[in-house]
Amino acid sequence: MLVTAKKILVPARAKKYAVPAFNVNDLEFLKSVISAAVKMKSPVIVQTSEGAIQYAGMEYLIAMIRVAAKAPVPVVMHVDHGKDLNLIRQAIQSGYTSVMYDGSALPYAENVRNTKKVVSWAHPRGVSVEAEIGALAGIEDFVSVEEKDAKLTSPEEALRFANDTKCDSLAVAIGTSHGAFKFKDKTHLDIERLKKISKLVKLPIVLHGASGVLEDVKELAEKYGAKLGVARGVLDADITQAIKYGVAKINIDTDLRLAFTAGIREAVHDLPKVIDPRKLLEPANLLMREVAMRKMKLFRSAGRA
Ligand code: G3H
Ligand code: 13P
Ligand code: ZN
Numbered sequence: 501m502l503v504t505a506k507k508i509l510v511p512a513r514a515k516k517y518a519v520p521a522f523n524v525n526d527l528e529f530l531k532s533v534i535s536a537a538v539k540m541k542s543p544v545i546v547q548t549s550e551g552a553i554q555y556a557g558m559e560y561l562i563a564m565i566r567v568a569a570k571a572p573v574p575v576v577m578h579v580d581h582g583k584d585l586n587l588i589r590q591a592i593q594s595g596y597t598s599v600m601y602d603g604s605a606l607p608y609a610e611n612v613r614n615t616k617k618v619v620s621w622a623h624p625r626g627v628s629v630e631a632e633i634g635a636l637a638g639i640e641d642f643v644s645v646e647e648k649d650a651k652l653t654s655p656e657e658a659l660r661f662a663n664d665t666k667c668d669s670l671a672v673a674i675g676t677s678h679g680a681f682k683f684k685d686k687t688h689l690d691i692e693r694l695k696k697i698s699k700l701v702k703l704p705i706v707l708h709g710a711s712g713v714l715e716d717v718k719e720l721a722e723k724y725g726a727k728l729g730v731a732r733g734v735l736d737a738d739i740t741q742a743i744k745y746g747v748a749k750i751n752i753d754t755d756l757r758l759a760f761t762a763g764i765r766e767a768v769h770d771l772p773k774v775i776d777p778r779k780l781l782e783p784a785n786l787l788m789r790e791v792a793m794r795k796m797k798l799f800r801s802a803g804r805a
Contacts, residue, residue: 502569505576505598505628505749506668508543509704513748517800518707518739521545522792523580523753525552527564528760532785534568534575536792540802543573545598545749547580550587558587562595573805578630580751588618592627600630600671608657615665623666630749633661634673636709638682648690655696662701669704669749672697674742676709680731680754689738691745698746705746710734711754717762717791724765728758736798743799750799756788763787 512519522533524546537544546568548561562577569575578598582588588599601618603611615631622629634653642648653672662670674697675689676682698705713733722728739750763784767774774780796802 501574502566502597503543503574503576504626505545505578505630508545508574508576509628509669509748512543512801512804513704513746515804516743517804518743518748518750519543519545519576519801520792520795520799521547521576521578521580521706521749521751522756523547523549523552523751524561524565525555528781528785529756529788530564530568532756532788533792534571536789536796537573537575537805538571539789540793540796541573541805542796542801542803543575543805544801545576545578547578547600547751549580550582550584553579553587558590558594566595576628582618585614585617589621592621592625596627598628598630600632602632602671604632604635604671604673608661612661612664615667619666628668630669630671630706631661631665631667632671632706632708633658636673636677638675638677638687640684640687641677652690652693653697655693655700658697659700662703667703669706670701671706671708674707676707676734678709678754680711680713680728680733680758682709682711682713682734683732684730686732686735689734689742691738691741694742694745694747701746704748706749706751707742707747708751710739710750711752711758712736712739713758714755714791714794717755717758717787720787721758721762721765724762724769726761726765739798750795752795755791755795759787759791760784
């Protein structure tokens with residue numbers, strides 16, 4: 501069933517588990533994610549970035565996700581990193597049950613002003629709003645403690661932002677970054693900062709850039725020709741700590757992209773006579789489903805639907 505993010509994220513924070521939010525651009529990713537959720541009896545957030553909407557078209561995505569949401573688990577249809585206010589407004593009017601307004605790169609006052617605007621469109625329609633404060637960047641990207649403090653989310657500012665905007669969930673920067681190259685070394689997140697944020701802000705906290713860059717999946721992709729170098733993600737132990745301290749929504753895109761890449765490369769290599777795209781896509785879909793299921797176990801959302 502299609503539900504709002506608030507409906508599944510508030511209990512997640514209270515019971516100390518996190519709902520996975522997977523980025524989808526097409527039917528392959530969507531079906532893999534939904535079948536993982538059904539198998540694991542997990543609530544799930546299906547999110548489409550502005551890039552995904554540009555790629556597939558909002559109407560196609562909405563139609564597919566509406567069908568997917570007939571599954572016997574709660575499904576949220578969410579706009580990820582919305583920056584274009586017109587696009588967000590269109591999504592709210594067209595059936596998305598949750599939107600993110602990402603004003604994290606803007607000055608504080610402008611971020612608040614735009615987030616409030618989105619809240620004023622979303623709440624009367626029962627649509628949830630995620631907002632972001634702080635700049636997402638790998639913990640090693642900072643050259644000094646001062647720079648780190650200036651860019652990562654300040655707990656006091658997070659509280660002020662949550663009160664000023666009345667958003668429903670808050671994305672924070674505690675040392676994660678998007679993509680497959682998050683850290684040069686096995687670096688930890690700023691869990692102490694998260695603890696302070698969660699003490700002040702009682703909303704569900706959102707962790708972006710949370711892919712683990714799973715070693716076995718990376719190896720499989722590389723075995724079949726991918727060149728990923730020092731790709732490295734967030735440690736499982738840090739995810740567990742983050743959930744303990746208030747994170748209730750965890751965004752995963754890169755780990756499914758890697759699974760897709762590994763699966764498709766293997767199939768194209770192993771099945772040189774096959775031209776049926778469904779047969780070539782199947783191993784990729786199965787691997788994406790398996791990775792999604794692993795996340796549901798790690799985030800402790802399995803069995804919560
Ligand atoms: O956070 C960004 C997501 O990974 C979506 O990426 O903008 O390439 O669709 P995208
Ligand atoms: P990853 O690149 O770590 O998967 O993060 C995805 C994300 O934050 C989408 O908003
Ligand atoms: Zn993100």
